[in-house]
Amino acid sequence: MTVAADRLPSLDRRFGWAMTAPGLLALSLVVLFPLFFAIFTSGFEYTLLHRKYDTFVWLDNYRSIWSEGYLGQSLWVTTTFVVAVVLLEFLIGFTVALMLNAVQRFKDVYYLILLMPLLINPVVVGLIWRMFLHPELGIVNYVLSLLHLGPVNWLGDVRVAFWTVVLVDIWHQVSFMIVLLLAGLASLPREPYEAARMDGASIVQAFFYVTLPLMRPVIVVTLLIRMIFAVKTFDLIFVMTRGGPGTSTDLISYFIYRSAFYGLDLGKASAISVVLLLVVLALTGYLYRYMRSLA
Amino acid sequence: MKRLLLTAGLSLALGTAAQATTVHILMENVPDTQFVKDQLPEFKAKTGIDVDIEAISYIDMHSKLVPQLSSPQGSYDAIVVDFYWVAEFTQAGWLMPLDDLIKRDNVDTNVYLPALMNLVGRVNGVTYMLPFYNYSMGIIYRKDLVADPKEQAAFKAKYGIDLKIPTTWDEYQKQVEFFSRDTNGDGKLDFFGTVNQGQRGDCISMQWSNYLYANGGQYHNKDWKATFNSPAGIKAIEDYKTDIAKHGPAGAESYCFDEASNVFGQGKAYSFVTFNILLSGFSDPKSSQVVGKADIAANPGGGLNGGWGWAIPNSSPEKDAAWTFIKWIESKETVKKRALEGGAPTQGWLFDDPEIIAKRPEMPQLKVLVATAQEFPTFTYTVDFVESLGRELNLAVTGQKDAKQALDTAASDFNKLAVKAGLQK
Numbered sequence: 058m059t060v061a062a063d064r065l066p067s068l069d070r071r072f073g074w075a076m077t078a079p080g081l082l083a084l085s086l087v088v089l090f091p092l093f094f095a096i097f098t099s100g101f102e103y104t105l106l107h108r109k110y111d112t113f114v115w116l117d118n119y120r121s122i123w124s125e126g127y128l129g130q131s132l133w134v135t136t137t138f139v140v141a142v143v144l145l146e147f148l149i150g151f152t153v154a155l156m157l158n159a160v161q162r163f164k165d166v167y168y169l170i171l172l173m174p175l176l177i178n179p180v181v182v183g184l185i186w187r188m189f190l191h192p193e194l195g196i197v198n199y200v201l202s203l204l205h206l207g208p209v210n211w212l213g214d215v216r217v218a219f220w221t222v223v224l225v226d227i228w229h230q231v232s233f234m235i236v237l238l239l240a241g242l243a244s245l246p247r248e249p250y251e252a253a254r255m256d257g258a259s260i261v262q263a264f265f266y267v268t269l270p271l272m273r274p275v276i277v278v279t280l281l282i283r284m285i286f287a288v289k290t291f292d293l294i295f296v297m298t299r300g301g302p303g304t305s306t307d308l309i310s311y312f313i314y315r316s317a318f319y320g321l322d323l324g325k326a327s328a329i330s331v332v333l334l335l336v337v338l339a340l341t342g343y344l345y346r347y348m349r350s351l352a
Numbered sequence: 353m354k355r356l357l358l359t360a361g362l363s364l365a366l367g368t369a370a371q372a373t374t375v376h377i378l379m380e381n382v383p384d385t386q387f388v389k390d391q392l393p394e395f396k397a398k399t400g401i402d403v404d405i406e407a408i409s410y411i412d413m414h415s416k417l418v419p420q421l422s423s424p425q426g427s428y429d430a431i432v433v434d435f436y437w438v439a440e441f442t443q444a445g446w447l448m449p450l451d452d453l454i455k456r457d458n459v460d461t462n463v464y465l466p467a468l469m470n471l472v473g474r475v476n477g478v479t480y481m482l483p484f485y486n487y488s489m490g491i492i493y494r495k496d497l498v499a500d501p502k503e504q505a506a507f508k509a510k511y512g513i514d515l516k517i518p519t520t521w522d523e524y525q526k527q528v529e530f531f532s533r534d535t536n537g538d539g540k541l542d543f544f545g546t547v548n549q550g551q552r553g554d555c556i557s558m559q560w561s562n563y564l565y566a567n568g569g570q571y572h573n574k575d576w577k578a579t580f581n582s583p584a585g586i587k588a589i590e591d592y593k594t595d596i597a598k599h600g601p602a603g604a605e606s607y608c609f610d611e612a613s614n615v616f617g618q619g620k621a622y623s624f625v626t627f628n629i630l631l632s633g634f635s636d637p638k639s640s641q642v643v644g645k646a647d648i649a650a651n652p653g654g655g656l657n658g659g660w661g662w663a664i665p666n667s668s669p670e671k672d673a674a675w676t677f678i679k680w681i682e683s684k685e686t687v688k689k690r691a692l693e694g695g696a697p698t699q700g701w702l703f704d705d706p707e708i709i710a711k712r713p714e715m716p717q718l719k720v721l722v723a724t725a726q727e728f729p730t731f732t733y734t735v736d737f738v739e740s741l742g743r744e745l746n747l748a749v750t751g752q753k754d755a756k757q758a759l760d761t762a763a764s765d766f767n768k769l770a771v772k773a774g775l776q777k
């Protein structure tokens with residue numbers, strides 16, 4: 058009944074393939090198929106009115122993207138939005154995670170409260186905040202008025218609207234950062250801290266020389282995932298501002314949506330999506346390699 | 353015995369299966385949909401046909417409908433079509449012509465107001481829809497304030513004209529200015545002459561259209577060349593900006609009709625240029641503090657015409673049952689019930705029916721409003737145009753772009769789309 062020792066790895070490998078095959082198949086169906094379909098569509102003059110793949114236009118759809126007047130603005134808004142939400146959520150998230158990591162009692166209660174926003178559907182988040190931020194009838198301006206502040210024109214002022222959306226996104230998504238970072242902190246080994254304390258390191262020193270280096274892989278993954286999600290933000294914009302006032306919150310995902318469902322031009326919408334995918338892929342690849350270099 | 357039972361059971365099951373026809377309809381979540389839902393038990397009792405209404409919000413409808421309409425067999429047997437989509441849906445060949453059925457069953461389509469039959473009924477002589485309800489726009493205003501002798505005297509003293517239902521745009525703008533007030537003396541307006549729905553997209557496009565018509569502007573000439581980047585268009589933007597800055601609540605440039613109607617419903621505004629269907633909501637004590645105080649007037653120069661029509665998609669699995677339903681829901685008896693409940697009628701005679709007028713005194717005004725309403729450009733790319741217009745108007749209103757420049761950009765987009773649709777050579 059014994060299996061020759063040298064055959065074990067190959068058997069293991071085969072068993073591994075057999076176990077992962079169904080998952081891989083499902084993934085390729087739901088991920089790869091739509092992906093290739095989008096790439097395929099981007100090469101055709103394919104609109105919702107003319108749903109036939111009979112006019113192959115090579116790279117015309119890609120060329121026509123750049124003639125879109127407001128694409129540059131939309132890309133700029135998206136970049137600023139992603140940098141703002143990822144950085145701010147990381148700073149807040151890491152601070153809260155460090156605090157929670159030190160807490161001994163009522164941890165579950167804090168968890169529950171923190172996770173609450175994350176459980177709410179983004180459309181509902183948008184609607185709730187639209188009501189809260191109503192300049193005349195909303196509770197936020199009412200509270201500010203009690204403090205003799207405001208009223209703030211949250212979503213109608215060009216200079217304010219972008220940051221309002223960033224703030225609502227932080228409210229909604231920051232718990233995601235907290236949870237991931239907290240899991241990372243909880244799994245850190247105790248020994249380096251004890252060694253640091255023996256060497257007379259202060260709390261600040263322990264943070265910069267022990268916690269931060271050990272946490273680096275977790276931080277990179279967290280930032281990466283959050284960044285990818287942030288690029289895809291759609292619901293909040295759709296419900297709260299429709300890209301306005303003017304074009305100040307016009308994120309790329311809403312831009313693509315408009316090309317597809319208002320402009321009816323699926324070919325062009327697919328082309329913009331493919332370009333966006335390449336950008337995100339390049340960023341992800343870079344961050345992934347950076348992470349590997351740390352390990 | 354056993355066999356008998358089996359046969360009886362089987363025939364019962366088959367009988368039920370044969371009867372259990374269900375008509376699936378996708379509708380928008382609005383008062384008229386609720387009025388339709390209320391009448392479904394009666395339809396079921398009469399015909400044995402079940403009707404399953406999926407009511408969702410407007411923003412999800414188009415993207416939900418398109419895949420269903422373009423596949424050979426969709427999941428909706430009947431649909432309601434917004435006037436925006438009429439050209440797109442008919443040009444794509446998604447809607448079934450109803451003329452043969454209308455002729456076969458002697459359905460009288462002359463009962464509909466011609467303005468609505470043109471908007472959401474007939475396209476190039478073919479009937480694709482029966483008009484369901486209208487949402488033509490007008491001015492919802494506070495009739496108690498207009499009737500107040502003190503206000504009347506003060507208005508006369510200030511402007512030298514009577515305070516009454518406005519018949520010219522200038523008169524209305526004077527009223528808007530007159531009623532904008534700082535009632536508690538803190539230096540900020542807290543009662544508004546008007547409320548704008550200036551959010552980018554269709555909110556601002558729809559409302560601003562009324563400003564354009566009121567200033568004598570039109571969207572295009574008979575060759576489908578854009579004409580709204582005219583002095584009238586610029587004046588319409590200036591009026592809109594002034595109303596937001598001087599006569600309206602903070603943030604109106606980001607409101608859609610729900611936020612705006614809340615301000616009016618809370619008794620904080622004199623008037624509101626909007627969809628007529630919102631009026632019935634202000635008589636509901638649960639959500640309104642102006643019960644019995646709101647009325648509607650036609651927009652001077654005509655308001656924007658809007659409406660929905662019943663249609664049967666070519667991809668409908670149950671076309672016969674869908675037609676039976678549409679015929680019944682648009683029958684005289686049923687539409688009258690809906691109008692009595694507060695629905696927005698499309699058949700002309702309902703506006704003159706004494707029983708309905710007794711319950712809804714605004715009916716004669718509504719008739720004028722619908723009859724004088726102006727048509728927004730409906731063509732294959734209406735949705736795309738509304739988006740571009742909404743963006744440019746919002747840029748202008750928020751001071752990021754000069755009014756003329758913004759209108760020129762929107763006009764150039766309009767011309768491109770009109771060429772693409774084959775309307776402009």
